[in-house]
Amino acid sequence: MKNRQLKYLLIILLLSLSYPVKAQSQHSIQLDYANTLFSTRQYFDAITEYKRLLFYDSSNAFSYTANFQIGKCYKAGAKFDDAIKYFSLAELNANSDEEIYSSKIEIVRSNILRKTTSRALQILDELEKKYSDKEKIDSLNYWRGWTYIFTDDWKKASEHFAKINYYNELKILCDRVEKEKVSVTFATVISYILPGAGQIYTGNIFSGFLSLGWNVLSGYLTLNAFNADRVFDGMAILTLLWQRFYRGNVQNAERFALEKNIDVANKTLNYLQKEYRGTKP
Amino acid sequence: MRNQSQIFFLFTILSVSSPAQTDWVKWEGKQTSYEIQKNIFSFPKVHNESFGLKIISFFRDTYSTLISDLDGDNCPFFPSCSHFFIESLNEVGIFKGSLMFSDRFIRDLNFFKAKNLYPKHISGKYSDPVINYTLNSEKIKHYPGGILVY
Amino acid sequence: MFIELKVVVRLLSYAKKLTWKFLFLYFFVNSFLIAQTASNDFNFFSPLHRLSFGNHLYFERDYLRALNEFREYLKYENQDTARFRFAECFLRIGRYQEAADNFKGLFYNSTLQNESRLAYLEAQFQSGDLNSFRSIARQDIYTSAKYSREIERLYYITHLMDNSTLPDTNIFFSVFPDSNKSNVRNFYQRKKHPEYKNPVTAAVLSGILPGLGKIYVGEISDGLTSLIATGVLTLLAFDNFKQSHNFRGWLFTGLAAISYTGNIYGSAAAAQIYNAGIKYNFDNDVKIYFEKRNYFLPEKYF
Structure with missing residues (x-):
């Protein structure tokens, strides 16, 4: 009995000896x-x-x-x-x-x-057609959200993160960016109505008032010249000064709004890159 | 924005043309910034500190804050005429610089300048750098018309 | 091995039962097998494997990695092909000095004496120092009888690429294949008589009539604009002096003068820029034409 046990033990021992080397090639x-x-x-x-x-x-x-x-x-x-x-x-x-x-x-x-996000979206579309289980759909929505973040479309990004979970951290972040952004259209339109207003709206107060000043001055000079029947002077001031500052004011409003939006986006993008702990692209 | 992404796309296409070249120089791990690139081309400063140029420097400061920042985008060239003037002052001094500026200003007045086939600067304007006009033929950087330069 | 066998035989004789005999035998055979697999085990880093992996990388144009493999292989073995490829990897990734140094090592006592000389010269040529290339290409120790035509051709091509004096037409054209002769002749003519515009002529013309220099250079609309601008400013100056507005008169005179001299200056600059364009186009055409034909060098050496 004892002998047999010993025999099996020995066989197992010998067999196990020969394996480790082969297993890890x-x-x-x-x-x-x-x-x-x-x-x-x-x-x-x-x-x-x-x-x-x-x-x-x-x-x-x-x-x-x-x-x-x-x-x-x-x-x-x-x-x-x-x-x-x-x-x-x-x-x-x-x-x-x-x-x-x-x-x-x-x-x-x-x-x-x-930053070739259109290709990313295209692949995500293909994947979405193929998979239907909850886990995969969530993950596809997650990457779709990130893709929209990189196209600077925070609203769409938020929508896709919300599909995973309404209180998703990234969704809240995207909403905040969307809220902090200024409206480029609004800034431009109010600048057409009141020169300088768009620049003040985007926080560039000095530039806004200076713009307003130039427009008032050149407008006054133009009207003054026309009133005094100095048509040539009036035309010259109109085209060389007033028109220039008026156009400049609208362009500035648009530029400042765009730059401000980039700053807002960059602040969050920077946070996402350096401090966000979740999965990143 | 659209314009920028197109440029980026072009850039990536150009850089893939030869696949194995990536590894011809040893490289390290690197993070790409998530941030959106901003192209800001600021008004150059006058470098020289002689008395005459100090006066010009004063005019430059006044002009850039009171007028240039507010009257919009008026010059189809990069650098714009006023930037060109300051850069040429820095490069060749006040005498030659004024002649270069005068020549540039007249080229700007030309209604048919598009026909001259300047290369295109990344800001979307005609690229017309100061260095090409210093009468030093060694320094001229030629690019074919219409090509995108930085 | 023999001693081990003796021990086993001895042990076997001690073991009385057959099972024990079997077990000992099993143990012996098994231990032998383990030893066998260990010695036969695949070694990724053996010199021979380094060499074949290096060749694989070389054909994939992954030259930096390939040259590391060749370097490791050459620490243990000496093979001309590997040494040549090692040097060629440097050549392909643009480390011309290292390439040249390594090709030099194959000049004597190797089966690739001719190829290494040609490749050495190619490295010198690619490094861009055309003057030193030309002087080396004319020295006997660097030339190879087998590739003398290739070297001769490369020597003449370099004359199209910098400001050296062009050799005589007869010698120049004779080295190129007939099918390329007309193109090469065209390049030669363009190099010899470039269609440059003289900056001095442009300046003088603009001195005679504002804008004429620019028209000569081909910038017709710029020329006409300067003519109009200078003309209008001069007229305004005259007009103001006539009406004895002296300040305005002098102001417009100054502006007209700056516009006039600026245009003379600008015409000379425009001529230089025009010439830079001609040179750029020529250099570019030469580069594209010969690079497409790999400078008439063999695409692969072997």
């Missing part, structure tokens, strides 16, 4: 090595090692993983054209639906960062 060691380089932010060298793995991977067991990782390296180096190329290769070599989906989402994220 050199290829997975190579993958680990490349992954270590990736996680220590040595992206250029990591790509070399992933490429080496791909080159000697005759069974294509690592095609998806390595291509996907190369894409991530390029993305981390802000080389989005190359990143998208490798994510597409990963997609071609994917072994499951889930892997195809991950590659597609990475392509979307690279497009967002590259």
Whole structure:
């Protein structure tokens, strides 16, 4: 009895001895090595090692993983054209639906960062037709929201984040940006009515009053000249001064409004890039 | 805004033309800024501090705050005529600078200047840099007409 | 190995039961197998694997990575092709000095003496120092009998690319293939007699009649505008003096004078800009034409 137990024990021991070496092949060691380089932010060298793995991977067991990782390296180096190329290769070599989906989402994220947002939206449209489970739809809405943030369309971004959850942090952020923005049309229109008003509305008070001053002065001079029947002088002042400052006032109102909106957007974009903790593109 | 994105698109197309070139120089990880780029071309300052130029510098300050900032976008060139004047003063001094400005001003008066095929500056204007007019043929930077320059 | 076998035989003889014998045998064979797999195990970084991976990268035009692989391989082995490709990688990514240095190492005692000389000269040429290229290309140790025509052609092409004196037409055209002769002749003529406008002539013409210099340069509308502007200012000056508005008279005289001299200055500048355009177009055409034909050099050396 005792002898038999010992025998089995020995057999198990011997069998287990021969396995560890076989289980972890050199290829997975190579993958680990490349992954270590990736996680220590040595992206250029990591790509070399992933490429080496791909080159000697005759069974294509690592095609998806390595291509996907190369894409991530390029993305981390802000080389989005190359990143998208490798994510597409990963997609071609994917072994499951889930892997195809991950590659597609990475392509979307690279497009967002590259600011080619129309392409990102196009891919999201395609994905939306294909998937219907709640988790995927949420994730698609999330990336759609980010895409709209990068097109500077905060209202649409907010709408898509709201589809995930009405109290979504990003939704609230987008709403705030939308509220803080000034209306370019309004600024322009009030400048047509009262010169300088648009500039004051956007917070450029000095410039606004100065504009108003110039317009009043040149308007007065023009009317004065016409009243005194100095038609040539009147025409000259009208075209060379009044018209110029009037047009300048409208242009300034529009420019200041646009610049202010960019500032508002940039403040939030900066926050999103540096402090926001959630998933980013 | 639309104009800017088109320019960006053009830029990316040009940069992809040769795929492997990205890796011909070793690179590090890098973050792209999320921020929207603003193109602001501010009025140049007068560099030289001699007495004569100080007076011009005073006029420049007054002109830029009281008039130039308020009378809108009037010059089809980049740099605009007044910017061109200050930049040429800085580059070649007051005598040559005035001649360059006079020549530029007359070119601005020309109604058919579009036919001269200036390269296009990123701000959407005709690019007409000071450096091409200093009579130093080595320094002239030629670009074909209509091409986009920075 | 032999000692191990002896030990096993001994142990086997000690083991009385057959199962034990079997187990020992199993253990022995198994341990042998482990040792086998370990020694046969795939080594990604063996010199030979470095070489084939390097070649793969080289064909993918991933030259910087390729040259690192070749460098590692060459630490252990010496192979002319690998050494040549190592140097060629430098050439392709624009590190011409390193390329030249490494090609030089293949000048003697290698199977690629001719190719390395040609490639060395290509590196010198690409580095942009055409004067030094021309002097090197005429020295015997750098030329190769096999590629003498290629080198000769490259030597003559460089004359189209900088301000050196153009060689005699007969020698110049003789090195180019017949199908390209008419194009090359065209380039030669354009280089020899460029259609430049003389800045001095432009200035003098504008001195005679405002705007005439600009018209000579081809800026017709600019010329007419200056003529009108200077004319109007002069008229205004005359008119004001006639009506004894002296201040305005002098003001317009000053403006007319600045406009007149500015136009003379501007005409000379316009001629220079015109010439820069002619030169740019010529250089560009030459570059496109010869680059498309890879300067008549072999596309791949082997």
